Amino acid sequence: MAQEAVEALYGVKAGLDLMQVSPTRKEFEGDFTLVVFPLLKMSRKAPDATAQEIGEYLTAHSSDIASFNVVKGFLNICLSGVYWNGVLRGIASTQDYGQLPPTGKTIMVEYSSPNTNKPLHLGHIRNNLLGWSVAKLLETAGNRVIKVNLVNDRGIHICKSMLAWLKTANGATPQTSGKKGDHLVGDCYVAFNDIYKKEVAELKEKYLAEGMDEESAKEQAGKNAPSLLEAQDMLFKWENGDPEVRALWEKMNSWVYAGFDKTYKDLGISFDRVYYESQTYLNGKALVQQGLDMGVFERMPDGSVWCDLTSDGLDRKLLLRKDGTSVYMTQDLGTAKQRFEEYKLDEEIYVVGNEQNYHFQVLKLILKKLGFDWSDAIYHLSYGMVELPEGKMKSREGTVVDADDLINDMYRTARETSLELGKLDGMDEQQQDKLFHMIGLGALKYFIIKVDPKKTMLFDPKESIDFNGNTGPFIQYTHARICSILRKADAQGIAFSADSLEGKTEYSPVETRIIKILSAFPGKISEAAAAHSPALVANYAYELAKLFNQYYQQTPILKETDLSIVAVRLVLINTIASVLRKAMSVLGIELPEKM
RNA sequence: GGCUCCUUAGCUCAACUGAAUAGAGCAUUUGACUACGGAUCAAAAGGUUACAGGUUUGAAUCCUGUAGGAGUCACCA
Numbered sequence: 309m310a311q312e313a314v315e316a317l318y319g320v321k322a323g324l325d326l327m328q329v330s331p332t333r334k335e336f337e338g339d340f341t342l343v344v345f346p347l348l349k350m351s352r353k354a355p356d357a358t359a360q361e362i363g364e365y366l367t368a369h370s371s372d373i374a375s376f377n378v379v380k381g382f383l384n385i386c387l388s389g390v391y392w393n394g395v396l397r398g399i400a401s402t403q404d405y406g407q408l409p410p411t412g413k414t415i416m417v418e419y420s421s422p423n424t425n426k427p428l429h430l431g432h433i434r435n436n437l438l439g440w441s442v443a444k445l446l447e448t449a450g451n452r453v454i455k456v457n458l459v460n461d462r463g464i465h466i467c468k469s470m471l472a473w474l475k476t477a478n479g480a481t482p483q484t485s486g487k488k489g490d491h492l493v494g495d496c497y498v499a500f501n502d503i504y505k506k507e508v509a510e511l512k513e514k515y516l517a518e519g520m521d522e523e524s525a526k527e528q529a530g531k532n533a534p535s536l537l538e539a540q541d542m543l544f545k546w547e548n549g550d551p552e553v554r555a556l557w558e559k560m561n562s563w564v565y566a567g568f569d570k571t572y573k574d575l576g577i578s579f580d581r582v583y584y585e586s587q588t589y590l591n592g593k594a595l596v597q598q599g600l601d602m603g604v605f606e607r608m609p610d611g612s613v614w615c616d617l618t619s620d621g622l623d624r625k626l627l628l629r630k631d632g633t634s635v636y637m638t639q640d641l642g643t644a645k646q647r648f649e650e651y652k653l654d655e656e657i658y659v660v661g662n663e664q665n666y667h668f669q670v671l672k673l674i675l676k677k678l679g680f681d682w683s684d685a686i687y688h689l690s691y692g693m694v695e696l697p698e699g700k701m702k703s704r705e706g707t708v709v710d711a712d713d714l715i716n717d718m719y720r721t722a723r724e725t726s727l728e729l730g731k732l733d734g735m736d737e738q739q740q741d742k743l744f745h746m747i748g749l750g751a752l753k754y755f756i757i758k759v760d761p762k763k764t765m766l767f768d769p770k771e772s773i774d775f776n777g778n779t780g781p782f783i784q785y786t787h788a789r790i791c792s793i794l795r796k797a798d799a800q801g802i803a804f805s806a807d808s809l810e811g812k813t814e815y816s817p818v819e820t821r822i823i824k825i826l827s828a829f830p831g832k833i834s835e836a837a838a839a840h841s842p843a844l845v846a847n848y849a850y851e852l853a854k855l856f857n858q859y860y861q862q863t864p865i866l867k868e869t870d871l872s873i874v875a876v877r878l879v880l881i882n883t884i885a886s887v888l889r890k891a892m893s894v895l896g897i898e899l900p901e902k903m
Numbered sequence: 904g905g906c907u908c909c910u911u912a913g914c915u916c917a918a919c920u921g922a923a924u925a926g927a928g929c930a931u932u933u934g935a936c937u938a939c940g941g942a943u944c945a946a947a948a949g950g951u952u953a954c955a956g957g958u959u960u961g962a963a964u965c966c967u968g969u970a971g972g973a974g975u976c977a978c979c980a
Binding site for chain 1: 906907908909914915916917919920921922923924927928929935939940941942943944945960961973974975976977978979980
């Protein structure tokens with residue numbers, strides 16, 4: 309449109325990149341703003357004159373434009389009430405507004421990927437919420453999405469827990485101890501480290517007494533502590549299928565899975581497929597041979613295999629140990645190949661913390677060297693750590709925020725706040741329980757998701773999570789409020805539908821702003837999907853909720869005497885409620901009708 | 904030490920592709936109708952966007968350097 313104006317006025321076709329249109333800032337009058345600076349070369353006139361000319365042309369050629377004004381090279385355009393009425397009507401009569409048409413693409417999202425030797429903590433919560441909502445976001449943007457979890461269920465760390473269980477637990481099970489399975493196993497892991505630390509200290513004393521120097525005494529003690537040797541022996545037995553070790557391993561893992569399932573259920577997240585590393589850890593060995601044949605990898609005299617990436621500015625990467633066993637990278641290479649072939653993926657997203665940036669850089673590079681053109685379709689959704697006021701969470705120092713504890717805290721706060729406000733008349737206990745969970749979890753999820761995934765974020769247990777202001781409960785409250793009005797309207801027998809908008813030509817400035825933001829929703833979904841950032845959707849929902857609360861405060865809805873105006877306002881707020889529901893559903897947050 | 908990332912109000916976070924006076928929430932101060940639901944709203948105060956240069960009509964945003972912080976550089980995963 310503006311492009312046409314430029315061509316008609318200056319006889320030059322301007323590229324779309326020069327046409328900068330953005331929503332007008334609220335301190336100026338207008339709906340959209342065209343920045344004319346980039347066009348000055350074509351107009352060969354002063355900014356204001358150029359803006360004036362374009363504004364006049366647009367007003368003359370489009371009936372949707374009501375007026376315009378020029379401020380310091382910015383052309384502010386006001387669209388007519390009739391135009392906005394058409395927009396609102398279109399939105400109100402669209403089924404599942406915000407759901408974008410199918411793209412035909414298949415995208416896999418891998419997230420969560422826990423170890424089975426400790427319970428989930430706040431860092432995992434960020435991973436889980438982010439992974440789940442990115443998957444939901446991509447679905448909403450029209451893609452077919454496969455959510456997968458790769459459980460790290462084998463390795464020396466698991467053996468440590470097993471060993472400690474044998475030595476210290478006296479046969480305790482989740483049933484007999486009353487502990488959640490993942491916590492029981494996690495406690496064993498801690499117990500192992502206590503034993504290990506003690507042994508290392510003793511051994512170090514002994515070595516020092518034998519005249520070894522400090523440095524090597526420490527190193528040797530660390531390597532030779534009896535419990536560690538036992539754990540290594542256990543891992544060896546595991547790899548050789550020792551029935552006793554395998555049976556214990558299966559038993560303890562099953563406890564952990566039951567525990568994880570509970571936490572996943574509380575968080576409201578799920579997977580389409582779960583992979584276990586015990587079944588995939590041999591993947592990728594075939595690729596090593598392929599790489600050797602292609603001359604991309606090289607075998608050392610001791611038998612180990614490496615990929616030299618120094619010409620790309622990276623290091624040499626080990627792919628096969630001298631004993632022929634594979635490493636993490638090797639597995640990931642094989643697993644990626646398997647997945648792309650099996651599912652014909654258009655994209656694979658790994659939701660993994662930014663501490664593994666280097667790993668994924670190497671992964672993609674090696675795949676590329678092996679000639680897989682789909683290596684570019686791998687996206688590492690690298691999220692920042694959750695830090696505490698005293699710094700990073702460290703399980704060894706006991707400074708972790710446990711996922712289950714945090715979920716329970718949120719539930720309790722929601723319960724206390726709700727009961728204090730006492731608006732839950734007529735709700736039975738089961739409904740209340742569901743509501744407290746909805747609110748508590750809404751607070752937690754929103755708190756995590758509203759932050760840009762890439763950024764390190766801070767959680768202060770002392771202040772915990774607020775329920776006022778820019779929060780999940782704020783948006784839930786807004787929704788409940790709208791529902792309350794709609795219920796009252798219904799009780800009064802006031803009917804409305806998109807057709808109630810027929811013939812409406814005027815909207816107040818706030819109403820226009822609301823319609824504008826509503827109309828931006830699908831665009832926001834695709835923008836967020838492209839950026840892999842649910843945070844954009846969270847902030848969008850907040851803006852909308854805030855705008856409704858302003859509107860509500862200054863505009864009577866049911867108190868208005870003109871019933872046709874009441875109906876229009878009901879259409880508007882009903883649309884707000886459904887867009888809020890849709891937006892928050894992307895984040896996995898439910899909105900109550902009462903709270 | 905090499906490489907990568909980060910630094911915005913007292914605190915937690917925004918700012919689309921470079922655009923107008925850098926926005927919210929919390930905390931602080933003040934105010935709000937016989938409450939269409941006060942988990943709300945209105946207002947005040949709070950900023951040299953770490954620092955120094957550079958590019959540009961225009962820089963929190965791009966480039967260079969400095970300071971501070973994080974991550975990573977395993978025959979761990």
